[in-house]
Amino acid sequence: MLDHGFLTRAKVYFFDLDGCVYHGDQLSPGIIPLLGRLRQLGIDYAFLTNNSRLSAAEIGGRLAGMGLEVAPECILPVTDIAGRFIRDKYGAVTVKTIGSESLERGISAAGHRTVSWDEGKADIVVVGRDTAFHYDKLQQISSDILSGARLVATNPDIYHPGADGIKIPETGALLASIEAMTGTTAECIGKPEPYMFLYGMKLYDAAPDSCVMVGDNPDTDILGSARAGLKSVWITNGAPADSSVWKREPGQILSCPDVVLNNMEELYRLVGGF
Numbered sequence: 001m002l003d004h005g006f007l008t009r010a011k012v013y014f015f016d017l018d019g020c021v022y023h024g025d026q027l028s029p030g031i032i033p034l035l036g037r038l039r040q041l042g043i044d045y046a047f048l049t050n051n052s053r054l055s056a057a058e059i060g061g062r063l064a065g066m067g068l069e070v071a072p073e074c075i076l077p078v079t080d081i082a083g084r085f086i087r088d089k090y091g092a093v094t095v096k097t098i099g100s101e102s103l104e105r106g107i108s109a110a111g112h113r114t115v116s117w118d119e120g121k122a123d124i125v126v127v128g129r130d131t132a133f134h135y136d137k138l139q140q141i142s143s144d145i146l147s148g149a150r151l152v153a154t155n156p157d158i159y160h161p162g163a164d165g166i167k168i169p170e171t172g173a174l175l176a177s178i179e180a181m182t183g184t185t186a187e188c189i190g191k192p193e194p195y196m197f198l199y200g201m202k203l204y205d206a207a208p209d210s211c212v213m214v215g216d217n218p219d220t221d222i223l224g225s226a227r228a229g230l231k232s233v234w235i236t237n238g239a240p241a242d243s244s245v246w247k248r249e250p251g252q253i254l255s256c257p258d259v260v261l262n263n264m265e266e267l268y269r270l271v272g273g274f
Contacts, residue, residue: 004259006231007212007271008041012204014048014076014197016215017059020235020264021047024163027066030265035068037271046074048200048213050155050190050220052128052171053100055079076200078154078190079103082126083110084199085189086152090124098141098174099128099154117141121149127178127186128154129171142181151178155190157220161237191215192224201228214267218257226255233259233267 015021021031038045047070051059056075063070079102086093087110094113097104107126108114115122117137125141145151157170175186189195201211208229215221216235225232234257261267 004270007233007259007267008043009210010043010212010231011206011210012200013038013043013045013212013214014200014230015045016191016213016217016221017047017049017051019161019216019237020214020221021068022063022066023161023237025066026163027068028264030263030268032068034264034268034271037268041271044204046076046200046204048191048196049075049077050157050160050171051077052079052082052103052154052190053131055102055106058102076196076203078196079128080106081196081199082128082152082154082189083107083112085195086124086126087111090150093123094121096122096125096141096144096149097128098125098133098137099130099171103128103154121147124150124152126152126154127171127175129169130174133174138177138181142178145178145182145184151182151184151186153186153188153190155220156186156188156192157190157217161216191217191220192227194224194228197224197228197230218255222257223255225257232257233261235264235267236260236262238262 021028056072056077059075059077060070060072083106092111095107096115096117097107098117104114118140125144153175154171156172158172159167159170162168179185211230213221213225213230214233216237222232222234
């Protein structure tokens with residue numbers, strides 16, 4: 001029998017949002033009592049998301065509209081973290097932001113100079129989920145990259161799940177065209193890369209083995225957890241738990257989740273909920 005004791009001994013839980021905490025504009029059944037149970041156990045929790053369009057405050061407002069009140073400091077979107085990543089690695093630079101106004105504001109707040117996609121030169125082109133992406137943008141930013149600008153992506157997701165299982169195009173779908181045009185590979189900030197996990201652990205002063213990542217995406221949530229050393233819970237949403245989805249990296253072990261569950265209600269029961 002598998003030992004699930006780590007679920008109640010953890011210091012902090014990190015939850016993905018889309019397809020995990022909510023689906024479309026509806027909270028996942030069981031999420032509110034689950035968070036209440038974690039509070040009873042003295043376990044912190046935060047929301048670690050590859051959402052590159054909304055700030056923590058905006059996501060908090062969306063969650064509140066669904067009936068879940070969350071302090072903005074517990075919401076860690078790549079939207080707000082991207083500027084810090086760039087500053088930590090490259091210092092204060094000039095950035096072209098292909099994405100939302102919130103992403104651009106977050107990058108500017110981190111001390112960078114931001115310019116529009118059709119304005120002058122930039123040291124770095126940051127690509128997020130841009131719902132207004134078009135041919136001229138592709139041509140211009142490809143030219144910028146071929147002229148020496150670095151290509152950085154908020155996240156590699158091709159899509160995220162919407163209501164009724166609809167696939168919503170994500171950053172990775174746009175990124176594919178840019179990489180094809182330029183022959184370059186983007187440097188990614190979000191899951192499964194380690195930066196966001198390390199950022200979250202530092203924020204809560206937590207060691208990897210005291211953290212649990214709960215998510216629905218094996219390619220980002222589970223793979224990223226394995227790379228960063230966290231425990232993980234894969235929420236399948238009723239999909240078959242096919243072991244062929246686990247990623248084997250050269251010289252590394254399989255990035256299998258520690259626990260596989262259908263939904264949040266099952267996780268609630270495992271941590272002592274009824």
